[in-house]
Amino acid sequence: MGKLSTHVLDITKGKPGAGVKLALYAVDAAGNRKILKNEITNDDGRCDAPLLQGAEMLVGKYELVFAAGDYFAGQGVDLPSPRFVDEVVLAFGIADASQNYHVPLVVSPWAYSTYRGS
Template identity: 45%
Template sequence: MSFSTHVLDAVAGRPAAGVRVRLEDDRGRVLAEGRTDGDGRIKGWDTAGAGVRRVVFDTGGYLAETFYPEVVIAFTVSDPAQHHHVPLLLSPYAYSTYRGS
């Protein structure tokens, strides 16, 4: 199964490049880690099968001032054959996410 994310900086109105991101399994084992590219994206990570996964965004390393130094989004992989896309819309005092395609 593949995983991707897209981080958008809601204040600047552009993709958030250089955000550190890691993907973990339900035991906290790191499955993948990296930084968003110039378009704010990470593509092609493997979730290593079914189960609960967490994507962790180092928002404190990206934003100079933020109430949320880290955003953790847990999601369930029930069908490892499907692609899972988890976008993050980010500002210093709020964030939102949804299951993308």
């Protein structure tokens, strides 16, 4: 069976984003979101367990929402108001629930990116 995982990389410091709050949502065909998990990244910028695995791992659309602005504010970064990067929403799909999907966030107060890992 596959699994879903994530991690956060703080490119302003070149280190893992520890203590970043995130939420995982399932998104139905009408665009309605259902919360599946709320997590906080550990010292390695990862969640302690997969976000989805086994019977939870289903084909479908999902969103990961990262509280990046709150993380940077907590790091003492001088941020504008409103914040340029605040909540980062990564919308993605799982097409094959038997595969591993790793959806990381590479982030600064001014930019972010992601990619599909395994």
